[in-house]
Every structure is written in structure tokens, then in C-alpha cells.
Amino acid sequence: MAAPVSGGGRLCRLAWRRRAGALHSGAQPAALGREPGKVAAAQSGVAPWRAVVGLEVHAQISSNSKIFSGSQVQFTAPPNSLVSFFDASLPGTLPVLNRRCVEAAVMTGLALSCSINKKSLFDRKHYFYADLPAGYQITQQRLPIAVNGNLSYTLCVGAKQSQMVTKNVRIKQIQLEQDSGKSLHNDARSQTFIDLNRAGVGLMEVVMEPDMCCGEEAAAAVRELQLILQTLGSSQAIMAEGQLRVDANVSVHHPGESYGVRTEVKNINSLRFLARAVDYEIQRQIEELENGGTILNETRAFDYKLGCTIPMRDKEGKQDYRFMPEPNLPPLILYDAKSLPANIDDQQVVNIDWIQERLPDLPSVKRVRLVEQYGILPEHSFTLLNEDGLMELFEDVVRETQMNPKKVIGWVISELLGHLKQYDLTVKESPVNSLSLADLLNLLERGVISSSAAKQVLEELWKGEGKTPLQIVKEKRLELIQNQRELDQICQAVMEGHQEEL
């Protein structure tokens, strides 16, 4: 996984200004947002622009079975092998709500400081699409399971990305819904193949208020959400596998004026693309408006090859989803310690308090603890959490060495993580585990080897030949020489061998 945010607008400003050059019809969009504000408003005589970004994030719930049927959930399975009669919308089949999906949504809602609705409702959202077998999606439009939450996220700013700025985005709601199937288009043969394995997988749609103003903020917010979901285990949230998909609502306006017409950039599946898509869309809208054009309320897609957003043809025209209550699912009632009826079967109810008590430490809490406990820099705490397994490795190493954690963190981040990045490996795949790193750092700490020798040993360990650091030190004779006579002899020998220079 990448650092919190990569790509796009590093120098995010509150106000966007007109760019020097016009857009070259998307030819060089990658440059967008790198240096916004080249032309100051005062100089150009144009009022500054303010961008408003809201997000809808679809997170696939990590559960054994789908939200309304008993079919298994699995990312890699032969097409149409995980399809129940309900998933294929056979007439007469009915939805049965999966308790695990409800718990995942409650957990996520609590982690995002939402109020959990003790009663929520399901609705049908109608549209015809080949990968939506019933002709409607069951979702929670009127009364979602969780509302009014908050997500804090941190941006790294400044020349060396060393300054941390904490921001907030309000969570409007979290709603439970079904995922659709997948359509695979073969344009050459004008055929569409439908895979219903994904149809009916549980989703949490997290709706974020338009509290962000650039791609970097959007990406940082989603990254934090992703970490939270992964910590909770409510979603694996792997974007590359489509478990976390982002729709971005973008508009621009002049400060003091009402919000502009917004566009929706749909189905963004990486953080890098999210930042780029949002920044591109902001810039496109500014230029469109400055050239006297208007913004259409439309759905666009991000073309990662071209680096620009393009209108989606099959989403043209306004859809009326003809929402209607889902008559086959009674209201979803949740309980807390106070409202829990006596003598009720625990398996029949979801208890909010019970889930609250069992929430794991969230990433923000873990970061604070790391900074306080080990005295490391806040940005290092971010790096530790951003890499799956890195925090655990760091803490293991600290436990096994006498070295100051402040020094350990340098080895873990610059050396170990640096290596991993270079070879595109995850922490789990690392040939150097916490034990051997701890051994190595102990040798360094006890003065057995020098810092540069330690780096040499690490290079050797990297080959994964199963040798211990001590073995390598011995083989390569990398120990610091403690014996005065031996040192004298070496010095003598060097001097004798270099008479000329002397």
C-alpha cells in the first residue's frame, strides 16, 4: 500500500485559482493540481474558486455469506458459482437479512461516532441493468442504520511532508445494501457476460458530507476510513479487489456564493486515482466555467490511462429510481442494554452496547499510543499503521532489543520498509522478520558491530539464506575490533604499506 496520499495535489489550498494554461483536452492531465495557484487572483483579476468534494464510499462487508442469501462470499471463484436462487432473483424467493452484516455496519457506525438508529428500514431502488437481476437494489434510503458521524483524518503537509494537519469530515449516514453482479462487455462481439457471484454481497455505503476540497483530502479521508474498516474487520477494504469503491461528488464555486452544480465521478478504485480524478474534475470545472461554459449535473468516469474524467454514456439522462419500501423485510430493530428485552435469545438480536464494548483500538488511538509509549514522531506512527503488519513488527522488535525505540523506528522505516518498497513486498513477505532484525539491532546496540556493518548484515539477511545476524557478522568478520594490540598492528601494517603517501 502506498503512503497516506500519493500522486495529485500535494499543495492543497483552501481556494483553487485559475491555472496559467488551459486544459489541453485531457492530453496532459497528470500535471493537474501539482501547482495550483500559479496565477494569483489579484493578478489575474479573477475571483478565487473554492472546490467542494463529497464522497460516497461503498465498502464490501467482510462476511461468510451474502447480505440477504446464504451464498458464500469469495473474491476469486469461477463465474456464477456463488449464486443462490435469491441472488438470481428467481420468482418467489425472499430476502433474509444476514446478522453479521448488521453487526459490521453497527461496528463501523460506532467507530465513526455515528448515532445508531435502533430502527432502520429497507427500500427498493429500481433500475434496469443486466447485472441487477431483480430490477431493483435493496438499500436503506429513508432510514439508514447509522447517521451523523465524524471521521478525523490527517494530512501530511509542508516541504518534507513532515507537518501533520488533522481534518474532519462529517459522515452523513451509513446504509446497508446489496452489491450488484458484474457485467463483462465484449465489444468486439457485442456481447455482455454476467457474473452474479458479487450480486447480493453486503455493502456499507458510507456517505461523507462535502467537507473536503481537493483530491489529497479525499484520498486521505478514504485511507483513514480504509484503516478503520480493516481494524474493525468489517471490510477487507482492498481497493484493487473492488471491496472499497469511491464515488466523488465535485463542484466549484466562488466563496460567498452558493455551491456550484456538481458532477459525480463514479467507481474510483484506487487512492491515487481518487486524488487525481478529483483534482482533474475540479480543474476541468473551473476551466469550463471560466470559458463561459456550464457544468452539467452528470455522472463521469475516471479514465486512468488518459488521466481524465469522461461522461458515462449509459448514465445519461436523469434516473428516477422509484424508491419503495421493501415489503419482505420488517424494520430492522437493534437493542442496547436498556432496551434489550428480558429472556431473549442472544442469537436473535443485535446489541449495540455489546458491540461497543468489544470495539478494537482504532487507528487514531493506536497512533497516539505509539507516539506516547515509544516517543516516536507522529508521522512515523502513520507510516507504522499504513503498512499492514508494520506496527506489530516494530513493537516486536522493540520488545526484543535494548535499543531505544526512537532508534528502532529509523531502522524499521528507512531500512526495512525502504527495502520492502524497493522490491514491492508486503511486511508479511519480508525475508527479514522481527526476530532477526532485533538480533541485528542488539549487536549494534552492544557495540559488537558498527552502524555501517549493521547495514551490510541487513543486506545479507535480505537474501533470505536463513543465517542469523551473528553468523553473518562472524563470516564476514564485521565485528568492531576491541583489542588495542590488534588495532596497533593494523595501523602499523597500513602505514607500512603506504610509505609514499606518508
Next chain:
Amino acid sequence: MLRAALREVSTALKEGQVSPTELCQRCLSLIKATKCLNAYITVTEDTALRQAEESEKRYRRGQSLGDLDGIPVAVKDNFSTTGIETTCASNMLKGYIPPYNATVVQKLLDQGAVLIGKTNLDEFAMGSGSTDGIFGPVRNPWSYSKQYREKCGQNSHLENEDSSWLITGGSSGGSAAAVSSFTCFAALGSDTGGSTRNPAAHCGVVGLKPTYGLVSRHGLIPLVNSMDVPGILTRCVDDAATVLGVLAGHDPKDSTTVQDPFNPFKLPSVIDVGKLCIGIPKEYHIPGLSSETLKVWSKAADLFENAGARVIEVSLPHTCYSIVCYHVLCAAEVASNMARFDGLEYGHRSNMDKSTESMYAATRREGFNDVVRGRILSGNYFLLKQNYEKYFIKAQKVRRLIANDFVNVFSSGVDVLLTPTTLRDAVPYVEFIKEDNRTRSAQDDIFTQAANMSGLPAASIPTALSEKGLPIGLQFVGRAFQELQLLTVAKWFEKQAKFPILQLQEMLDHADALSHQKISLSS
């Protein structure tokens, strides 16, 4: 034997007076003899005989599964049946063979019942005549009864009768005709606005619509999910109670079924209605009600009064809004429920291949009849963002008021309501089709749909013959989940009413003669 009630034939099976196979064969040949009724879409002869054979083995081993073991039953063709075509009388599902059984079908089979066939209906159960399905209209067995023939002064033979035969009512007309013509001992219907009770009344059989949430809808191809209930058609009230005992109860596959355990009951044989309060809703006394039916209704009220029951006039003030409100909610859910029929996963698919959208459009145009398409169109209109408040929300509010009307009446001390089931006796087909499906449904569901709007249990009980010699049914509406009380009252009433048995011998003899003729011709 075939005219017996389920309970009697069940006893006969247990005592070995008849074997399940023999019973099944007799029903099958009667189905053939009454083929002109068009009650069945699919006759499952082979599987029925196999099931009968299994049942016979169980009886021989002394391991009968209960009252339904070996009993031939029919199921309306909108219940999903494994391996048996389930059409909803629509081109859309012609040839569709479901891979699973509806819960109610499975429960019948688990009790050893013999599934003898799938019965005819209005397309997707949308109608009140059983006249609007792709397999043609169902003919009311009473069209060929001695009682009707005598009154009409028509003793002519079957072939000249195309102008006088009567509709069964609907939409479960096939099931009602099947039970009434003795080709099975019980049948499943579905009841969304009266679809079980209406044909029961016209065909002179008992039609029970249980409380919403008591019987699983899993596998019932929906019309209106919030009102649909599997219905039970039998020849007497006791039988309805027996079948209900098998079908009722929580189903994990239907989240709208109640969790409380259901205890099957047998109705008492000695019944005292003296302590009961029977409500007569004054709003059901409407201009369209035939004078005959009105007379039967008030005579019934007198019966209760004479037996010591308190009979009082009650008011259900929102009754007049009910049918309009029903149509809005029905159309909206129909529009939604029918969205799945796009030709992709199952059912009819048009050859149109210009685009996915044009394929959808052609598939749905070819697959659905005008009635279904009309309801889809209006339903989608009601659900549009700009109309939702004005129609759907308003109709839901009115629905609540209608349900509250019943709550108020029952909480005032009324035990059971007594109303007509239909405005009049069955009309001839040629009369019936002079009005369109919508108009007919509005007239015919007038007394029945309120029970669906409020989820209450209701039963139509055959009461008397009209001047034409046709059945008139009355409806009892009970408190939610009080089927025991409702059916107990109905059983008492059934005993007093002494409704005559359908005399079909003439028709059967005729059919017999015809088949003999054929045999002699071919040999």
C-alpha cells in the same frame, strides 16, 4: 368417495377402504372427465402416482405421516414447484421449471400429500374471474350442475353451452373449480385482494385467507408482497383447519412470518355461539349488492341472533376508500415485483437483439398481457419521485386508517365480522368480459381486499344457492391470529347453512359417454 371431505377420505385411507393409488387414479380420471373446466394448467400424473405409491407403502408399513398422507391436492400455478412447470398463466414464465418448492408446497409433500396438478389462474393472479390467463378461462363447475341447469331450464348438452357457462371468480379459480368438482380434496390458492375467497364463494367451497405472517410466502410468486397470503380451498371448514395446521408457522425463509409457535388445532364438534358478538359492518351494505345476497346475509345474521349471539351493526368508516387505495398499493408493488422479468435469468426472452434495452422492452411486451402491463405502468407512475407522496404515501396512510377501523371494531368487543364475500353469484363468461379487468376487480374485491389491507384472517363459507341455483358465500373476518375462533364460528355456521352438494353427475356421464364414443371410433 371423491365427494367426501378430506377428513372422511383420510379416515378411509387409514382404515384401508381405499388405497392412495386408487384414490389418485380416480382423481386423475375425474380430471380428464372434467377437462373442459380448464381448472388445471399442468396435471402431474406421473409424479402424483409415484407419490401415491410411496404413500401406499407407508400405510402398509403402518407409518402414515398424518391426515394428509395420500390425499390428492392441487396447487395454484403461482407457487414454485421443483421440477414442475410454474407458469403464473403467463407467456413470461411458460416453460419455467423452478428448482425449488415453495415452503407451503414442501410442507404438504412432507405430510405425504399427493400433488395432482397445478391450477389455472389469471395471469400473475391479476384478476377476479380466472379469465385472463394464457391458458384460457376456467369454467365454473356449477355451470354444469343439475341445480343450475334445472333453474335455467337448460338441459342441453355440453357442446351447445358456450354462451351460458359461468366464471369461477378469481384469481384462484382453477383451485376453486378443482376442489368443487371433486378432482382433489384441498387446493392452495393465493389471496391478495380476495383471490381465494372470491372463487370459493362462486364455486361453493370454503376459502380461507389466513392472517398475514402466519403462513410462509416463500415460493409464492408475488403479486403484492405486503398483502399476499397463501390461501386454502377445501370442501368444509374442518378440512381448512387441518390444512392450516400443516401450513402455518414461522419460516426462516420468509422474514415476515411471525416467530411465535403455531399450535395446530382441531375444531370443536359442539359449538356454542351464545357468548359471541358478531359485527355487521354497515358500510358493506352498498348499492351493487344483489338483493339475494343481501337476503342471505341478513338471514345469516338472524341465525346467529337466534342462537343467542349478540349481533350488532358496526362501522368501518374508511371502507369506501379501501378499493382505490388497494389499487394504488397493488400497482406500485406489481411494478416493482415484475421488474425482475427481463428475459435474462429465466422465462421468456424475445429474439430482439438490437440492444439490451430493446430486448428488455420486447421481452416484457411479449411476455405480459395488457392487464399486467397496465398495472406496471400505473405502478411506476405512482412511484415516480414527483408522485410518490401524492399516491403511494397517501395510500399507505389510508391503509393504516382501514386497518385501524378493524382494530377499533374488534377492541369494542366484536369477535367476528360477518359480510358478503361477493356482490352476487357467478355471472356467465360472456357477461363478465363486457367489463375490463380493472373494473371487474374493483367490483369483485370490494368486500375482500380490506382484510388484506389490514392483514386479518377471513374465510368465505358457502351459504346458499341463488335463484339461479348458484352458490352464494358469506365472509367471516376475525382478529389477527385468531384462526381458531374464526373457523369455529365458521364451522358452526356451515352446519346451520347446510349448503347443498354440487350435482355434476350429468356432466360426468356425458364425459363418460364421450370418451366411450372416442374409444369405439378409434377401434
